[in-house]
């Protein structure tokens with residue numbers, strides 16, 4: 103065989119790209135995106151299982167039947183874990199966003215003519231994406247600056263054109279569990295579907311003993327999404343959607359035999375699909391078992407509690423709300439005479455090898471604004487660096503104490519663009535003008551620019567930035 107480039111050379115280039123451009127995927131120092139159990143035997147299991155099925159096509163479980171068995175077993179395990187009774191059905195998907203789009207589609211199909219979704223401000227953007235794709239509208243209900251949903255405001259938004267109410271267990275930004283029982287009771291009275299977005303915490307909450315009922319044990323909850331590629335410790339490409347009632351699920355499935363090719367029937371959004379994520383997650387679930395998961399998830403809670411007590415001991419900072427133990431958000435303590443800006447703190451932590459996630463503040467209509475925060479997703483692998491992180495938080499807070507929050511002044515000219523259509527060339531010119539590339543280095547500056555820019559302009563510029571990063 104002759105090659106344009108020898109396979110070994112291609113692989114060598116890939117490895118050098120990874121070394122130059124990627125944050126670590128293991129080790130626990132990246133405090134978002136990746137979920138490292140910190141257990142070498144599980145790393146090995148995941149890699150072997152994924153490799154074993156790398157070339158399967160998940161499109162057709164009648165041809166590649168091992169995946170059908172895996173999906174059935176995954177579904178059964180998740181039903182047991184999340185208190186689904188015999189009326190609950192499971193669908194395996196590629197991730198949280200896909201599970202959410204399918205849950206929204208199912209609610210739309212179950213309620214013909216209803217086109218609204220109600221969700222708290224802290225809902226994941228996947229619900230906005232689903233609404234956009236499926237011709238629905240998302241109405242957002244404010245939360246307090248502690249990330250807590252106002253149940254009265256939520257219930258007041260439940261008109262008879264609402265197909266789906268959304269709550270999170272927990273929300274990603276602050277790690278706080280929404281008032282699921284109260285919302286589900288109000289929706290059950292009105293015949294409205296309720297989706298619990300447990301993409302983030304669905305594999306952790308079952309192992310904590312102090313969380314109020316939040317899963318399918320709660321009457322009125324009609325679906326739950328739980329990602330296995332987060333705290334299920336599988337590689338990306340694995341989530342499960344549980345739904346009450348087979349017909350709710352059948353309503354979102356798809357089939358078409360009206361063409362001269364192979365008859366198509368799919369349970370998810372994709373056609374041909376990768377099996378590796380689901381199979382590797384299935385392997386982890388079986389091998390760890392509930393006892394093993396209990397040990398790892400209790401470790402996350404212990405680490406999160408330790409970080410929380412460190413932050414609470416630092417003058418000028420506070421932890422937002424009452425996080426359940428997978429993640430927490432750090433904000434400025436506005437009541438302090440010596441406040442610390444959390445985004446400056448995040449930038450300072452980078453020099454000490456910790457990558458936390460900067461989150462912009464948010465204007466809420468008629469309700470208090472939400473502050474900018476620093477998000478930390480906690481994983482078992484962080485245990486080995488826990489003391490270092492706690493010391494770094496204290497030291498970095500002193501380092502940046504007194505440094506004012508970034509003002510986002512580069513955004514000043516962008517206010518006039520609200521509502522103005524922006525084409526790609528103009529968006530590119532704006533990005534150059536605000537110095538978007540340089541802003542990336544200092545998260546505090548970038549986030550301040552985002553906060554100071556009208557949302558519609560931010561959305562257009564983010565799209566442009568991404569498109570240019572990925573191509574042209």
Ligand SMILES: Cc1ncc(COP(=O)(O)O)c(C=O)c1O
Nearest residue numbers: 197198199226273274299301302
């Ligand atoms: C609460 C919640 N929902 C949905 C998602 C979307 O998941 P994915 O990135 O797998 O599509 C996330 C991801 O962080 C999440 O935290």
